[in-house]
Amino acid sequence: xxxxxxxxxxxxxxxxxxxxxxxxxxxxxxxxxxxxxxxxxxxxxxxxxxxxxxxxxxxxxxxxxxxxxxxxxxxxxxxxxxxxxxxxxxxxxxxxxxxxxxxxxxxxx
Numbered sequence: 610x611x612x613x614x615x616x617x618x619x620x621x622x623x624x625x626x627x628x629x630x631x632x633x634x635x636x637x638x639x640x641x642x643x644x645x646x647x648x649x650x651x652x653x654x655x656x657x658x659x660x661x662x663x664x665x666x667x668x669x670x671x672x673x674x675x676x677x678x679x680x681x682x683x684x685x686x687x688x689x690x691x692x693x694x695x696x697x698x699x700x701x702x703x704x705x706x707x708x709x710x711x712x713x714x715x716x717x718x
Contacts, residue, residue, distance in 0.1 A: 611641065611671055615678070615701045619646045619669065622705045637666070645670045646701070648708065648716075667692075667708045667716050669701055680704040682715040 616639075623637040633653065640647040646669045654660035668681040668689050677697040681689040692715060695707045711717045 611644070611646065615671075616641055616646060618701050618705060619648065622709060623648060626709070644673070665689075669704055672697075678704055680707060 620639050623639045626637045628635075635650065635652045638649050638651050640649055648666040648668075650664045650666050652662045652664065654662060665683045667683075670679050670681065671677075672679065675697075677699060678701050679697045680692040680695060682692045684690045692707070694713055694715075695704060698704055708716050
């Protein structure tokens with residue numbers, strides 16, 4: 610189980626990056642699983658508004674043993690690569706700020 614306050618911080622980023630006016634076209638969602646949070650951009654298909662494409666943006670993995678979060682970016686081969694711009698952190702806050710800022714274009718392009 611991931612710390613709920615950290616999950617909520619990631620959800621807040623997703624809400625902040627989503628536009629109510631464009632919700633039928635694109636939205637940012639959070640996938641929560643046992644040891645990781647994955648930020649996903651969900652886009653409506655240009656030819657069929659009932660079909661949606663899910664594009665991974667960032668993954669934050671939690672190491673229970675150390676209590677640290679590590680940030681990963683999607684690679685071109687669809688594998689996650691450890692993001693080198695910031696090291697592991699005790700909270701998702703600094704990692705989420707890095708994703709939001711995206712100084713290298715690794716997350717939002």
